[in-house]
Amino acid sequence: LDLVDGPVVRVVVFDGGVGGGVRLVVVAHHLVVDGVSWRVLVEDFARAYGQVMAGEPVDLGARTTPFPVWAERLAAHVQAGGFDAELDHWRRMGEVDCAELPRDREHEGNGLVASQGSVSVGVSGEVTAALVREVAGVVRARVDEVLLAVVGRVVCGWVGGRVVVDVEGHGREELFAGVDVSRTVGWFTSVFPVVVADAGEWSDQVRGVKEAVRAVPHRGVGFGALRYLGSPEQREVVAGVPAAQVSFNYLGRFDTTTDHHTPYTAMTLGGSDAPEEERAHLLDIVGRIEDGRLIIEIAYSRDIHTESTIRRLADHLRDSLEELVGLGVSGGVSAVSPSDFALVELEQAAVDRVVGDGAGVVDVLPLTPMQQGMLFHSLLDGGSSYFEQLVVELDGVADVAALGRAWQRVVDERPALRVSLAWEELAEPVQVVHREVTVPVRVLDWRGCSVEWREQELARLVAEDEAAGLDLGRAPLLRVVLARVDETRVVVVWTFHHVLLDGWSLPLVLEDVFAAYRGRALKPRPSFRGHLEWLSERDTEAGLAHWREVLAGFDTPTPLPYDRTPRNLRQARSTQRLETPLSEENSAAVHRFAREQGVTVNAVVQGAWALLLAAYSGETDVVFGATTSGRPAELPGVEEALGLFINTLPVRVSIDPATPAATW
Numbered sequence: 001l002d003l004v005d006g007p008v009v010r011v012v013v014f015d016g017g018v019g020g021g022v023r024l025v026v027v028a029h030h031l032v033v034d035g036v037s038w039r040v041l042v043e044d045f046a047r048a049y050g051q052v053m054a055g056e057p058v059d060l061g062a063r064t065t066p067f068p069v070w071a072e073r074l075a076a077h078v079q080a081g082g083f084d085a086e087l088d089h090w091r092r093m094g095e096v097d098c099a100e101l102p103r104d105r106e107h108e109g110n111g112l113v114a115s116q117g118s119v120s121v122g123v124s125g126e127v128t129a130a131l132v133r134e135v136a137g138v139v140r141a142r143v144d145e146v147l148l149a150v151v152g153r154v155v156c157g158w159v160g161g162r163v164v165v166d167v168e169g170h171g172r173e174e175l176f177a178g179v180d181v182s183r184t185v186g187w188f189t190s191v192f193p194v195v196v197a198d199a200g201e202w203s204d205q206v207r208g209v210k211e212a213v214r215a216v217p218h219r220g221v222g223f224g225a226l227r228y229l230g231s232p233e234q235r236e237v238v239a240g241v242p243a244a245q246v247s248f249n250y251l252g253r254f255d256t257t258t259d260h261h262t263p264y265t266a267m268t269l270g271g272s273d274a275p276e277e278e279r280a281h282l283l284d285i286v287g288r289i290e291d292g293r294l295i296i297e298i299a300y301s302r303d304i305h306t307e308s309t310i311r312r313l314a315d316h317l318r319d320s321l322e323e324l325v326g327l328g329v330s331g332g333v334s335a336v337s338p339s340d341f342a343l344v345e346l347e348q349a350a351v352d353r354v355v356g357d358g359a360g361v362v363d364v365l366p367l368t369p370m371q372q373g374m375l376f377h378s379l380l381d382g383g384s385s386y387f388e389q390l391v392v393e394l395d396g397v398a399d400v401a402a403l404g405r406a407w408q409r410v411v412d413e414r415p416a417l418r419v420s421l422a423w424e425e426l427a428e429p430v431q432v433v434h435r436e437v438t439v440p441v442r443v444l445d446w447r448g449c450s451v452e453w454r455e456q457e458l459a460r461l462v463a464e465d466e467a468a469g470l471d472l473g474r475a476p477l478l479r480v481v482l483a484r485v486d487e488t489r490v491v492v493v494w495t496f497h498h499v500l501l502d503g504w505s506l507p508l509v510l511e512d513v514f515a516a517y518r519g520r521a522l523k524p525r526p527s528f529r530g531h532l533e534w535l536s537e538r539d540t541e542a543g544l545a546h547w548r549e550v551l552a553g554f555d556t557p558t559p560l561p562y563d564r565t566p567r568n569l570r571q572a573r574s575t576q577r578l579e580t581p582l583s584e585e586n587s588a589a590v591h592r593f594a595r596e597q598g599v600t601v602n603a604v605v606q607g608a609w610a611l612l613l614a615a616y617s618g619e620t621d622v623v624f625g626a627t628t629s630g631r632p633a634e635l636p637g638v639e640e641a642l643g644l645f646i647n648t649l650p651v652r653v654s655i656d657p658a659t660p661a662a663t664w
């Protein structure tokens with residue numbers, strides 16, 4: 001292999017003749033291939049081989065972004081200051097005091113590759129399966145985070161202090177719009193330092209490592225970019241981080257088993273480094289899953305450590321991992337932490353207060369501004385504001401109990417309906433998405449009762465239900481009453497808090513209930529969390545600049561006329577609603593005018609409202625609030641999502657009597 005003139009890859013086919021089999025050997029320099037690339041190459045070769053054998057043209061699918069394009073974008077990002085915000089993180093790490101690893105023999109450096117030895121230990125398939133399928137979920141951590149927690153506890157216990165560990169990542173982070181390197185072949189691997197410690201209790205150990213790893217900006221891509229592509233000042237900052245004596249890499253599932261879907265009958269993975277090279281670390285710890293078992297390998301220098309020392313360390317790693325997995329399976333460890341809930345800012349004490357051990361909580365999310373306003377008014381009014389009741393009569397319901405189970409199934413499958421709110425002792429209120437909630441379903445039998453009695457009983461039931469209210473701190477924020485009228489008709493009283501749903505969502509929920517009642521699968525719907533993520537990514541400063549410009553010079557609310565001085569201007573509930581239907585002739589005229597002018601009916605109605613406000617207030621510059629759907633078009637499928645998307649925006653209108661109405 002020749003890094004300057006090439007080649008950097010060689011492929012050799014050994015033909016063993018009749019009965020001897022064929023061997024394919026692929027040798028590539030690490031500069032052009034990483035672990036993810038090997039997977040891509042193996043899959044692509046199997047696909048291409050199958051196509052050739054079938055007499056088809058080779059088609060490996062759409063190309064992802066070429067490595068040189070990604071490399072150029074990365075360099076430009078560094079030069080444009082794209083990683084400057086993380087320099088403070090690396091400065092703080094440079095101030096950390098860390099312990100040195102013990103040595104069995106005095107020897108400078110980390111030893112040459114020629115002196116390298118290795119020790120491997122493994123856990124059973126049962127322990128591996130429990131780690132991957134159960135424990136990682138229980139402690140809300142990735143497998144690599146769990147393993148690093150074990151490494152931190154064992155190594156730090158050995159050295160008697162904190163240790164810097166160089167952690168390897170795949171490096172294929174989504175940094176740039178329009179760039180997809182998920183199946184690009186190249187060396188993307190990132191290496192970044194993480195400070196680990198022995199926290200004592202396993203819960204604290206896993207929690208501490210999770211927070212340390214997740215605090216690293218951009219999963220560590222910026223550290224290497226600043227180190228090698230940065231300015232002298234940037235390089236000086238990252239150079240101040242203590243040099244790691246230990247590296248850790250979790251390769252994931254790296255099975256060499258084959259099946260009938262591939263042309264391979266056996267597979268061997270290997271590699272080598274130049275013997276005269278200086279090793280980068282005293283210890284290199286690698287974890288991988290082979291044939292269903294987790295294997296942990298420790299590479300070391302025989303010039304510095306004895307095999308017995310490393311063997312004891314490896315055995316301690318295995319035993320500690322088995323201990324942690326056993327505790328995780330039995331429920332003896334909980335490691336819920338702030339980074340588990342990425343969309344909210346909570347300290348550990350607040351996390352403990354809001355979710356406890358986290359077993360019953362799926363997520364903690366922020367409230368939209370509209371939800372915050374509804375919570376405020378609900379608390380101000382003693383819980384009576386935004387209390388919603390929908391009364392419908394359904395026909396064709398042969399099994400009322402099945403209808404009740406349908407409501408439960410819908411809530412089971414829709415996270416937006418399993419929410420409660422928390423606000424006590426928090427800087428910002430949050431909504432807690434519970435793993436399981438039981439929908440209160442009350443079944444009544446009104447068969448044989450007169451229409452008059454049913455109407456009176458329904459009015460009494462609705463009033464009683466409203467008086468009971470809803471506890472915003474307890475999920476679910478909905479309940480259902482099913483009153484059978486005859487053998488097929490049922491009156492449904494659906495009570496819910498407006499903070500859960502907007503009007504757009506109501507028919508979607510009923511659609512789900514009907515599907516569940518008929519035993520059908522519920523259609524996929526985008527999550528409300530996706531909307532909250534979208535909101536968190538908005539440019540707040542740009543938004544503020546827009547509204548400052550729109551509302552510049554307007555500092556006093558447009559006055560409303562009233563006969564009596566309002567007792568409570570903050571009251572969120574109306575005392576009475578008055579409806580004034582337009583005649584068919586006037587309605588048709590409004591629609592015709594809107595079509596002729598190329599505007600919506602909504603714009604015509606808002607214009608009329610602005611004129612009315614101007615007439616009553618005596619002002620020619622008015623502002624009023626207008627409710628919008630709040631469902632951004634750039635979110636795919638947002639029309640099918642459940643949640644409270646609506647928003648109220650200020651509409652500022654200047655009234656010029658000399659302007660023709662259509663133009664205005």
